[in-house]
Amino acid sequence: MARVVVVGAGMVGAACAYSLARDGHEVTVVDRGPVGGGTTSRGEGNILVSDKSAGPELALALRSVELWRRIAERLGADTLEWEPKGGLVVATTDETLGALREFATQQAAAGVSCEPVEPGDLSGYEPNLAPDLPGGVFYPGDQQVQPVRATAALLYAARIDGATVRHGVEVLGVRTRSDGQVWSVECRVDGAVVEIDADAVVNATGTWAGDVSARIGAPVPVLPRRGFILVTEPLPRVVRHKVYTADYVSNVASGAAGLETSVVVEGTRGGTVLIGASRERVGFDTTISYAVVRTMAAQAVRIFPFLDRVSLLRVYTGFRPYCPDHLPVIGADSRIGGVYHACGHEGAGIGLAPATGEMIADLVSGRSTFVPAEPFSPDRFVFEAA
Amino acid sequence: MTISPSERDQVWDVAVIGAGPAGLAATVAAADRGARVAVIDAEPAVGGQFWRHPAPRHEPNRVRDAEIAPYHHSLARYWRLRDRLAQHVAAGRAAHLSRYEVWAVQPAEAGAAEPAPGAAEPAPGAAGSARGSAGSEGGAAGTTSSTFFDVLAIDAATPQRHESMVRARTLVLAPGAFDLQIPFPGWDLPGVLTAGGVQSLIKGHGVLAGKRVVVAGTGPFLLSVGAGLVRRGATVPAIVEAASPASWLRHPGRLFSATSKLAEGAAYANTLTRHGVSILTKWSVLRADGRGRVESVTVAPIDGTGELDPDRARRIPVDVLAVGWGFVPQLELPLALGCATRAGASGLPVTVVDADQRSTVPGVYLAGEVCGVGGAALALVEGEIAGLAAVRAVGATGPAGAARAVSRPDEPEIADMQGDLAMRRRRIRLARRRERLRTFADALAAVYQIPGSWLGALTDDTVVCRCEEVTAGAIREIARDHRAADARTVKLLARPGMGHCQGRICGYAAECVAAHELGTPAAHRPVTRPVAAPLSLGTLAAGWPAAIAPVCRHQSNV
Numbered sequence: 044m045a046r047v048v049v050v051g052a053g054m055v056g057a058a059c060a061y062s063l064a065r066d067g068h069e070v071t072v073v074d075r076g077p078v079g080g081g082t083t084s085r086g087e088g089n090i091l092v093s094d095k096s097a098g099p100e101l102a103l104a105l106r107s108v109e110l111w112r113r114i115a116e117r118l119g120a121d122t123l124e125w126e127p128k129g130g131l132v133v134a135t136t137d138e139t140l141g142a143l144r145e146f147a148t149q150q151a152a153a154g155v156s157c158e159p160v161e162p163g164d165l166s167g168y169e170p171n172l173a174p175d176l177p178g179g180v181f182y183p184g185d186q187q188v189q190p191v192r193a194t195a196a197l198l199y200a201a202r203i204d205g206a207t208v209r210h211g212v213e214v215l216g217v218r219t220r221s222d223g224q225v226w227s228v229e230c231r232v233d234g235a236v237v238e239i240d241a242d243a244v245v246n247a248t249g250t251w252a253g254d255v256s257a258r259i260g261a262p263v264p265v266l267p268r269r270g271f272i273l274v275t276e277p278l279p280r281v282v283r284h285k286v287y288t289a290d291y292v293s294n295v296a297s298g299a300a301g302l303e304t305s306v307v308v309e310g311t312r313g314g315t316v317l318i319g320a321s322r323e324r325v326g327f328d329t330t331i332s333y334a335v336v337r338t339m340a341a342q343a344v345r346i347f348p349f350l351d352r353v354s355l356l357r358v359y360t361g362f363r364p365y366c367p368d369h370l371p372v373i374g375a376d377s378r379i380g381g382v383y384h385a386c387g388h389e390g391a392g393i394g395l396a397p398a399t400g401e402m403i404a405d406l407v408s409g410r411s412t413f414v415p416a417e418p419f420s421p422d423r424f425v426f427e428a429a
Numbered sequence: 430m431t432i433s434p435s436e437r438d439q440v441w442d443v444a445v446i447g448a449g450p451a452g453l454a455a456t457v458a459a460a461d462r463g464a465r466v467a468v469i470d471a472e473p474a475v476g477g478q479f480w481r482h483p484a485p486r487h488e489p490n491r492v493r494d495a496e497i498a499p500y501h502h503s504l505a506r507y508w509r510l511r512d513r514l515a516q517h518v519a520a521g522r523a524a525h526l527s528r529y530e531v532w533a534v535q536p537a538e539a540g541a542a543e544p545a546p547g548a549a550e551p552a553p554g555a556a557g558s559a560r561g562s563a564g565s566e567g568g569a570a571g572t573t574s575s576t577f578f579d580v581l582a583i584d585a586a587t588p589q590r591h592e593s594m595v596r597a598r599t600l601v602l603a604p605g606a607f608d609l610q611i612p613f614p615g616w617d618l619p620g621v622l623t624a625g626g627v628q629s630l631i632k633g634h635g636v637l638a639g640k641r642v643v644v645a646g647t648g649p650f651l652l653s654v655g656a657g658l659v660r661r662g663a664t665v666p667a668i669v670e671a672a673s674p675a676s677w678l679r680h681p682g683r684l685f686s687a688t689s690k691l692a693e694g695a696a697y698a699n700t701l702t703r704h705g706v707s708i709l710t711k712w713s714v715l716r717a718d719g720r721g722r723v724e725s726v727t728v729a730p731i732d733g734t735g736e737l738d739p740d741r742a743r744r745i746p747v748d749v750l751a752v753g754w755g756f757v758p759q760l761e762l763p764l765a766l767g768c769a770t771r772a773g774a775s776g777l778p779v780t781v782v783d784a785d786q787r788s789t790v791p792g793v794y795l796a797g798e799v800c801g802v803g804g805a806a807l808a809l810v811e812g813e814i815a816g817l818a819a820v821r822a823v824g825a826t827g828p829a830g831a832a833r834a835v836s837r838p839d840e841p842e843i844a845d846m847q848g849d850l851a852m853r854r855r856r857i858r859l860a861r862r863r864e865r866l867r868t869f870a871d872a873l874a875a876v877y878q879i880p881g882s883w884l885g886a887l888t889d890d891t892v893v894c895r896c897e898e899v900t901a902g903a904i905r906e907i908a909r910d911h912r913a914a915d916a917r918t919v920k921l922l923a924r925p926g927m928g929h930c931q932g933r934i935c936g937y938a939a940e941c942v943a944a945h946e947l948g949t950p951a952a953h954r955p956v957t958r959p960v961a962a963p964l965s966l967g968t969l970a971a972g973w974p975a976a977i978a979p980v981c982r983h984q985s986n987v
Binding site for chain 1: 896
């Protein structure tokens with residue numbers, strides 16, 4: 044069994060630790076901050092198949108949805124606040140409706156269960172939707188967790204399986220043997236440099252993975268993409284599913300650097316309604332853009348008119364870790380033996396975490412992976428650069 | 430954002446947020462010096478919490494003033510500032526935007542460091558004087574700020590709660606503080622109020638919260654509240670002070686540094702003695718009880734180990750319990766702008782300011798309780814310093830220039846020098862006074878620390894976060910579960926502070942409970958809240974609001 048250091052105690056790091064520890068590896072999770080202190084605590088906890096077009100990411104998402112179901116069974120749905128609530132994607136124009144239906148047809152061919160919803164049936168799903176929407180598609184597979192609770196629960200389970208979690212540990216680099224294989228991870232703890240012996244290192248540092256991978260000596264291009272989430276006052280259950288406009292689909296795959304917003308509206312157990320999801324490439328700038336917030340509010344009111352009179356309670360900012368080709372980086376780095384990446388999930392880190400963790404555990408344990416791993420390989424950047 | 434020449438008409442020299450002692454002093458100081466000032470405040474009348482006044486009516490104000498005067502302090506100063514502001518408003522130099530709730534502030538880059546309308550080109554002498562003055566430390570004094578700020582506010586006087594915007598070249602933030610609350614069994618019963626809330630009712634409306642009121646907590650503010658209550662005719666069975674004022678003896682030097690404050694305290698003590706109010710020191714609240722409403726409070730002495738001694742507890746029948754543990758600075762707006770903070774004397778974060786009340790963000794000045802809770806006298810001084818510094822930053826000429834035009838039209842330099850000298854003296858006096866009052870405030874904070882005894886009295890079934898109904902037991906359980914290794918994660922998992930108040934009420938206590946259970950020191954980090962006041966999504970969706978221009982059409986409701 045291998046000694047594995049997982050860098051990052053966010054959702055993806057926790058999922059890696061969970062799978063690796065179940066395999067019997069000697070796992071140490073290190074993080075400079077607390078559990079889920081980065082992007083994990085900044086999202087809605089989306090577990091989506093609906094927003095993904097047929098391809099490797101959808102394959103990973105479909106596997107993850109199944110794994111989340113199993114995790115919820117094992118650890119308790121309440122512990123994670125897991126809700127298989129389903130997603131309703133609505134179009135705001137006839138044109139987008141056509142594009143959405145076509146998108147859904149391709150998804151269905153790739154194994155996604157989805158049901159077209161006629162305008163007259165929308166209110167059956169969401170009674171408070173605007174009455175003039177031309178139609179949508181319902182995805183029963185979409186789920187939700189409370190991301191920090193889910194992260195804490197997976198780490199807790201990993202600890203029961205023998206993993207150690209250490210906070211306040213900043214990774215400085217790795218030491219390698221003469222054959223180029225990882226020997227130890229060099230860290231700073233309370234101002235002192237310490238080494239943690241390791242056969243393998245998993246870079247699960249999310250938005251900060253670009254920096255950490257460079258420190259390790261195996262750089263991968265992960266960059267921040269800013270997003271805001273608006274939180275309303277607590278309300279009775281007024282939004283039943285994840286409801287979003289079809290524009291979201293095109294935004295996720297977009298390469299544009301400027302602002303993109305398409306609204307995602309959903310209720311939480313606490314009663315608040317969350318409104319996402321803007322995407323901007325502005326570096327690590329945490330300033331709130333009130334112009335963006337206004338656009339998001341207007342889009343939310345467009346599909347849920349009752350929100351007009353609902354109070355905004357807070358706005359929070361997060362940074363999604365994105366790769367130039369919008370695919371996560373999962374797998375062994377061919378430059379340094381024993382270095383693995385599990386990062387760059389953009390806005391889908393919560394959803395894709397269990398399948399990512401499973402893939403890393405399979406690779407470390409030398410098994411074949413459930414979902415083909417090649418498309419996610421870090422080598423796509425290595426050979427690109429060469 | 431670049432502003433075009435026509436848009437420049439929309440820009441004020443100074444926007445002051447908050448019209449309490451600090452904001453009022455800043456507004457008047459800046460307007461006196463010729464700046465165009467908008468003062469934005471959520472209340473109907475200027476004065477803040479300290480000088481809380483009822484909404485102005487059309488009949489002469491002084492009648493109402495007289496009614497509530499017995500419960501106020503240094504009212505002459507208040508009237509002077511209020512009347513001066515009214516003059517500036519009448520003259521079109523200032524606007525008082527009353528009942529406006531500021532929900533956000535945002536910096537925006539101006540195209541160039543152009544002078545704002547109304548502020549004429551800085552006279553060479555004026556700029557030179559600012560640089561040469563004491564305390565300017567070669568910073569923003571001579572430097573014209575190149576940014577401007579958008580203040581987004583909701584007009585609470587309109588039923589639709591319209592949003593408006595004020596654009597200004599500099600900001601003076603004086604949002605004040607609110608009551609720090611600490612949970613204990615029964616604290617959520619009706620009739621358990623904050624000491625500040627009880628005081629507001631008396632000062633603002635001459636209304637008694639109850640007939641038989643115990644005042645508990647810590648700090649000299651309890652004496653002020655107790656004295657107000659008995660003067661108004663309430664029975665105050667006891668004032669329950671957790672600290673031991675004997676510890677004053679450890680700081681004798683500081684006693685003499687703020688004699689007027691001591692005189693104020695002595696007057697309260699005198700009133701309380703005359704009414705036979707007993708003051709229990711080193712005692713605190715164990716619990717409150719009642720069916721549907723508070724009927725009694727049980728208080729107990731704090732023993733040598735710092736815990737409440739239930740064996741010596743006393744039960745006191747009350748109809749209201751007023752509790753005050755000090756104040757929490759309102760940091761939403763400074764934090765939204767990126768102003769740096771530090772741990773204040775109470776352990777809670779306060780903003781960092783320099784000798785000119787400048788924050789770490791250029792163009793943003795801070796005054797009053799956000800810089801560290803220190804009371805109205807200190808707030809007045811800080812406000813005046815901030816107002817003067819903001820004016821120097823925008824280069825308004827002020828009455829030095831205006832006076833020059835009249836008295837020495839032929840010798841502007843001499844007039845400038847006279848004005849400079851007076852200003853320099855004033856600033857030196859203000860700096861000294863601030864130093865003295867700050868020392869006094871720090872000494873008070875050192876004596877009136879919140880004791881840890883409340884943590885022992887906090888039963889598991891006591892609700893800590895009232896919005897989300899999170900109990901102390903729920904927080905402790907998550908900490909004990911080892912699912913979280915730090916207080917921040919405990920809070921994320923147990924979710925206190927996620928409801929309407931956004932942790933404004935329970936934030937301090939939740940941190941203490943989590944840290945105590947984990948055995949780590951409580952770390953009261955500044956909490957960013959980008960929405961400083963509630964507003965509807967519809968208001969937001971309506972788009973960017975119109976600016977209130979410095980032509981003073983929008984005046985206060987006075």
